[in-house]
Amino acid sequence: MRVAPPQLHELKELRNSINSMNSKNSMNPKLTYAYYPGCSLHASAGEYDLSTRELFKALNIGLTEVPDWFCCGATPAHNVDELLSLSLCAKNLELAEKVEGDLAVACAACFSRLKFTQHTLEENDVKRKQVEKAIDAPVSLDGKVKHLLEILAGDLGLERLSAAVNKPLSGLKVACYYGCLLTRPPDVPNLDCVEAPTIMERIMEAAGAETVTWTHRMECCGANFTLSRPGVVIQLTNAILDAAKAAGADCIMVGCPLCHGNLDIRQKEIEGVYNVSYDMPVFYLTQLVGMACGLPPHKLGLDALMVNPMPLLKEKQLL
């Protein structure tokens, strides 16, 4: 028997029913999370940490930092030693169990590694036993790991998010940049569709902004080659900035401190190398959502951005 593909209106109904289920959750007590900021948020991405804490406070979502968390190993660890990478993440997951609530992760790389560890250890008994020996503790995979995007769009829900918006980002054209690790590989992060995610766009619509359709939202920026092979990063990141500009975006939104580092910190250098002018502010998702929720610039760390966003925000009358 052939099953007809779902029609658009059926999908919309489905989404509405999911949204209403989410809004029923609003009867539940206050949302609370354990928080794994990751190394970058305590250093080069301090504004991501600040804006996350301030936004969650404004939305009345509890956030408790996992005590004594340490580096997840990120790309360098799994690049050369998968067992080490899995063990570092498993130990951090164990530390997170001691704090109430699901684990909220801001950095896309930490998010990817923690989810990958859960996925691998669930499927592979040999690796699981090796990791248990390495961390000298049983591995518990019950705790849920969630990226901030999932918390805003899923747990809190878009309805409640748009209800909290009191300064909509009207007229701001945002290019949502996913990068590599938020959705890939398939079946692991389960954040959204692996090739055509819309979770960032949905959040930006709830915040009152416009989103652009563009080509490079899932292309790699070169990530941690920023230290060892900056030439590669400059080439890849230039293509991303160029595509965002061509699509008519005013700014780019990211959910990863490494993408941000390459797009924002290296932007001036890229402009010099290619003799172009982008002047494209790059925001963390929490900064844009925070602005829509009426938080002042100093609570969002806007002054820490290398590409000054103030002229754009003044022009769009968002300050």
Place this chain on the structure above:
Amino acid sequence: MKKKKMLLSTETMDVNFVRKVEALSGTSVRRCFQCGKCSAGCPMATFMEHPPNRVVRLLQLGQWQRILAGRSIWYCASCETCSTRCPNKVHLASIMDALRKLSWDAEGPSKESYVQLANKLFLQNIRTYGRQYEMRLAAVFNVKSGQFLKDLMLGPKLITKGKLKMFQSKNKNMSDIEKIFSRIEEMRNNGEAL
């Protein structure tokens, strides 16, 4: 110099190595039918002498020395696009991880040293501080790679923006972290883990 012709014989084939790669990565290279989707989507393919599909083909033929002698594996950004798009579910990103590990362990001939150096310093930082100390990472990398002026202009800007910490305190649970590293080394010495 003229390029050597690739000879396929029992002497140049080493299937044991390939089985090791398959065990480490948990995926089979034999499933690949060379459609080339991995290389089509790979953002780094232009920087590699062997694009991803050829890496798998060389593995199928047991020609691993050719892969490890080049820099292809060190130019993989781990973006996972190849694994996502493979119609045969060959987890190419994990194969790259396995190849890098075997190359790293063997300390064999590789054209790439900068990425290896950066990885090594990154892991050393975890073992020493628990969390990443970005300032030290960049400074030591520049000294050890002899690129003293690399990103020199960026440093002061980052410091004024509060993006670079001058000092890093160590985690309180450093002994737990050290134990993870030493237990893994012990397991490898005892042959309990690859």
